[in-house]
Structure formats: structure tokens, C-alpha cells
Amino acid sequence: MADRTVAVLAGGLSHERDVSLRSGRRLSAVLRDEGFHVEEWDTDAELITRLRTERPAAVVIALHGGEGENGSVQSILEMLDIPFVGTSAHACRRAWDKPIAKAELLEAGHATPEWVVLPHGTFRELGAQAVLDAMVSRIGLPLILKPDQGGSALGAEVVTDAIELPTAMVGCFAYGETVLAERYISGTEVAVTVIELNGEPTALPAVEIVPEKGIYDYTARYTAGLTDFFTPARLSDETARAVSELAVAAHKLLGLRDISRTDAIVAEDGTVQFLEVNNSPGLTETSTVPMAIEASGKSIGTIYSDLIDQAISRG
Numbered sequence: 001m002a003d004r005t006v007a008v009l010a011g012g013l014s015h016e017r018d019v020s021l022r023s024g025r026r027l028s029a030v031l032r033d034e035g036f037h038v039e040e041w042d043t044d045a046e047l048i049t050r051l052r053t054e055r056p057a058a059v060v061i062a063l064h065g066g067e068g069e070n071g072s073v074q075s076i077l078e079m080l081d082i083p084f085v086g087t088s089a090h091a092c093r094r095a096w097d098k099p100i101a102k103a104e105l106l107e108a109g110h111a112t113p114e115w116v117v118l119p120h121g122t123f124r125e126l127g128a129q130a131v132l133d134a135m136v137s138r139i140g141l142p143l144i145l146k147p148d149q150g151g152s153a154l155g156a157e158v159v160t161d162a163i164e165l166p167t168a169m170v171g172c173f174a175y176g177e178t179v180l181a182e183r184y185i186s187g188t189e190v191a192v193t194v195i196e197l198n199g200e201p202t203a204l205p206a207v208e209i210v211p212e213k214g215i216y217d218y219t220a221r222y223t224a225g226l227t228d229f230f231t232p233a234r235l236s237d238e239t240a241r242a243v244s245e246l247a248v249a250a251h252k253l254l255g256l257r258d259i260s261r262t263d264a265i266v267a268e269d270g271t272v273q274f275l276e277v278n279n280s281p282g283l284t285e286t287s288t289v290p291m292a293i294e295a296s297g298k299s300i301g302t303i304y305s306d307l308i309d310q311a312i313s314r315g
Contacts, residue, residue, distance in 0.1 A: 003057040004035055004036045004037050004057070005036070005037045005038075005039065005056045005057050006031060006036050006037070006038055006039070006056050006057060006058050006059065006060055006308055007038075007039045007040075007041050007050075007051070007054075007056040007058075007059045007060070008024050008027055008028045008031070008038055008039070008040050008041070008059075008060050008062055009024070009041055009042075009043055009047075009059060009060070009061050009062060009063055009068070009073065010023060010024020010025070010027075010040060010041075010042065010062040010063060011024065011042035011043060011063070012042070012043045012063045012064075012065070012066055012067060012068055013043075013066065013067075014063070014064065014065030014066030014067070014068065014150075015065055015066075015150070015154050015175060016064035016065035016066070016150075016151060016154070019064050019222060019282055019284060020062055020063050020064045020065075020068065022282075022283075022284040022285075023062040023064065023282050023283040023284055023287070024040055024062040025040075026283050026284065026285070026290075026300070027060060027062050027283050027300070027304065028040050030299070030300045030301035030304065031060070031301060031304060031305070031308075033301050034301040034302070034304075034305045036305075036308070039054070039056060043063060043067060043068070043073060047076075048076060048080070051076075051077075051080055051082060052080065055082065056082070057083070057308075057312055058082070058083045058084060058085065058308050058311050058312050059077055059082055059083070059084040059085070060084070060085045060086075060304065060307075060308065061073060061074070061084060061085065061086050061280055062280070062283065063280060064151055064280055064282060065150055065151050065154075068280050069092060069095075069096050069151065069278070069279055069280045070092060070093060070096040070149065071088075071089035071090065071091075071092035071093040071096065072089075074086065074087065074088060074089035074092050075089040083311040083312045083314060083315060084311055085258050085259070085304065085307045085308055085310075085311045086257060086258050086259065086279060086280060087255070087256045087257045087258065087260070087279040088255070088257060090255070091254055091255035091256055091257065091279070092279050094254050094255065095254045095256060095260075095277050095278075095279045096149055096279070097148060097149055098146070098148050098149065098180050098276050099115065099117045099148055099180055101250070101254060101276060101277055102115060102274065102276075104253055104254060105249070105250060105253065105274045106274075108249065108253055110246060110249060110250075110272075110274050111271050111272065111273050111274065112273055112274040112275070113182045113183040113184070113185050113265075113273055113275070114138075114139055114182070114183045115139070115180055115181060115182040115183070116135060116138060116139065116180075116181050117148055117178060117179070117180050117181075118131065118135070118178065118179055118181065119177055119178045119179075120173050120177050120178070120179075123169070128166065128169075132162070132165050132166070132169070133162075135165075135181050136162050136165070139181060139182070139183045140183060141159065141160060141161070141162065141184075142158055142159060142160040142184040143158075143159055143181055143182060143183055143184050144156060144157070144158045144159070144181075144182050144183075144184045145157050145159060145168050145169065145171075145172045145179055145180070145181055145182075146172065146179070146180050146182070147172060147175045147176030147178070147179065147180070148176060148178040148179065148180045149176055149178075150175055150176055151278060153216060153217045153218050153220075153221060154175050154218055155171060155172045155173075155174060155175030155176065156172070156217060157171055157172065157217075158184055158215055185265045185267050185273050186267070186268060187265045187266050187267040187268050187273075188208060188233065188234075188235070188265065188266040189208070189209040189210075189216060189263070189264075189265055190206045190207060190208055190209065190233050190235075190243050190263075190264050190265075190266060191206070191207045191209060191261055191262070191263050191264075191288040191289075191292070192204070192206045192207075192243050192244060192246070192247035192261065192262045192264065192292070193207075193247075193259070193260070193261050193281065193288070193289045193292040193293070194247050194248055194250075194251040194256075194259065194260045194261070194262070195258075195259055195303060195307075196251065196256075196257060196258050196259070197306055197307070197310060198310075201248050201251045201252060202248070203243075203244035203245075203247045203248050204292035204293060204295065204296045205231055205232035205233070205292055205295040205296060206231075206232055206233040206235065206240060206243050206244065206247075206292070207229055207230070207231045207232075207233060207288040207291050207292055207295075208229065208230040208231070208232075208233035208234055208235070209227060209229060209288070210227065210228040210229070210230070211226065211227045212225075212226050212227060212228070213226070221286060221287075222284060222286055223286070224285065224286055227286070229288065229291055231288075231291045231292060231294075231295040232295055235266065239266055239270065239272070242272045243264055243266065243272050246262060246264055246272050246274060247260075247261075247262035247264070250262045250274065250277045251277070254277060256277070256279055258307050258310065258311070259281065259289075259303075259307065260277055260278065260279055260281070261277070261278045261281035261288065261289055262274070262275075262276075262277045262278075263275040263276050263277070263278070283300065
């Protein structure tokens with residue numbers, strides 16, 4: 001590649017801004033080590049002008065949440081005909097919506113915890129307590145509440161007693177207008193990174209996640225020492241293959257591209273349960289993608305260098 005200029009987009013206005021900036025700084029540093037000239041750009045009112053006047057050879061998206069994962073920024077890049085690493089705008093929208101992703105995986109024959117999706121207006125119109133009672137009757141306890149869109153476990157909370165539900169719902173609605181209530185599955189939590197080069201998605205070693213307090217919430221994700229990680233995950237060969245196959249299936253079914261991360265639970269009965277997929281996974285010091293890349297014997301710089309070249313060749 002003659003032009004080694006890439007723009008790393010990080011920051012944005014989502015609740016995950018700080019995490020995105022950390023990912024962006026780390027990614028920029030490793031790409032400079034690979035010989036790229038890296039520009040670090042925020043997504044603000046000047047972005048389109050900068051993309052037009054300082055047109056990079058490619059863009060790498062290190063945005064998390066909001067416009068970085070819901071297809072908005074990808075749509076801009078597609079309109080401006082600028083190559084970028086990552087999933088197309090159309091597929092981003094499918095993966096970003098957790099209930100849609102779960103439904104597609106379920107329809108394809110993959111297990112996922114039972115769930116219901118309820119917008120804020122339903123509680124106002126039909127009575128909060130009646131709706132909550134019906135939710136518990138359908139899903140049972142414990143259950144986990146999470147916004148139907150978003151990442152980093154923001155707004156997510158495990159509820160073990162029905163009396164905790166109203167407060168947990170208020171906390172969840174602080175991060176979105178629609179809540180996904182999902183049966184809580186006890187087991188081994190894993191994250192599986194998929195890298196797609198030359199049209200061939202490949203799962204990297206699964207990362208096992210063991211939070212100190214039992215719940216992999218925002219604090220546990222981004223505070224060093226609060227979660228233990230095991231790479232590769234402590235799984236039997238058969239189960240390790242199953243989680244890898246699930247991640248590759250999610251990547252393909254949802255039309256993802258270049259890189260993705262699937263989160264899953266290996267239930268106590270051995271069933272692998274799909275939770276969600278991330279089309280712009282984090283690269284912070286406590287993120288699982290760098291752990292998986294290292295366990296595969298490669299480096300973040302090498303992987304992303306290859307993905308950048310691939311994006312440019314796509315045009």
C-alpha cells in the first residue's frame with residue numbers, strides 16, 4: 001500500500017466514550033508501530049469535512065455504542081466511498097439490536113436464553129406492576145435486564161428477587177427506551193473473537209471470564225483486577241469447538257465483516273447459549289479481543305494491518 005495514512009475514529013457521544021478513547025489510543029499506537037501514519041479523529045460536526053479534505057487511505061472504527069455500532073458512521077463512510085475496517089452499515093444495524101440478533105440465531109437452530117422485549121411506553125400504558133408480574137411469570141427468576149441496544153453492560157442488572165425489579169428497570173431505562181429481559185443462565189461466560197481474512201471467518205481461542213463479584217458489569221469489565229481471564233477458556237475440546245462454531249455462525253448469519261466478538265454462556269448442562277455479538281469490540285487493556293489475539297500467536301498490529309489492507313482492496 002503506497003499511502004499508509006489511516007484515520008482511527010474514537011470517542012463519540014455514546015455512554016461508552018471513555019472506553020472508545022482507550023481503545024483508539026491503543027489501536028493508534030500499535031498501527032504506528034506497523035508503519036502507518038495514524039490520525040486520531042473524534043466523531044463530531046467536523047468529521048465529514050475532514051474525511052473529504054484529509055481523505056485517508058482507510059478508516060478504522062474504534063467507536064463503541066451508538067453511532068459507532070448501529071451503522072450510522074458506517075453509512076457516512078459508505079456514502080463518501082472511503083474504505084473502512086469492519087461491518088457494513090446494513091449488517092451493523094442487525095447486530096446492534098440484541099433481540100434481532102438473538103432471533104436470527106435462534107431461528108438458525110442455536111440456543112439462546114428465553115427473552116422478552118418491552119418498550120418504556122408499555123409500562124406506562126398497561127401498568128408497571130402488571131407487566132413486571134407477567135415478565136416474571138414468563139421468564140422466571142433470576143433474570144437479567146439490559147437495554148436492547150448498547151454495550152459494555154451499561155444498564156444491565158441481574159435480578160434474583162421480584163422486589164428488586166422496579167429499581168432495576170429504572171436503571172435500565174436510563175440507557176435506552178426499550179428493555180430486554182432475559183432468563184439468567186448460570187455457567188461459564190466466554191467471549192470469542194472472529195477474524196475474517198480473505199473471506200474466511202476464523203474463531204480465535206475463547207476467553208473465559210470470571211468476575212470477582214460474579215457479575216461481568218461495566219466496573220468488572222474495565223477495572224484491572226476485578227475479573228480473572230483464562231485464555232484459552234478452560235473448556236473440553238468438544239465445548240471449545242462448539243463455542244467457536246457458534247461465534248463463526250453468528251458472524252456469518254448476521255453478515256458481519258472483518259472482526260467481531262460473540263459473547264456466550266456455557267450452561268451447567270453443557271449447552272452453549274448465545275448472548276450477543278459486538279461488531280466493534282473493545283481493545284482496552286482489559287478487553288478480551290487483545291487476549292484472544294495474543295493467545296493465537298499474533299499481535300493486534302499484525303491483525304489490523306491485514307484488515308486495513310483488506311479493506312482498501314475491497315475499495
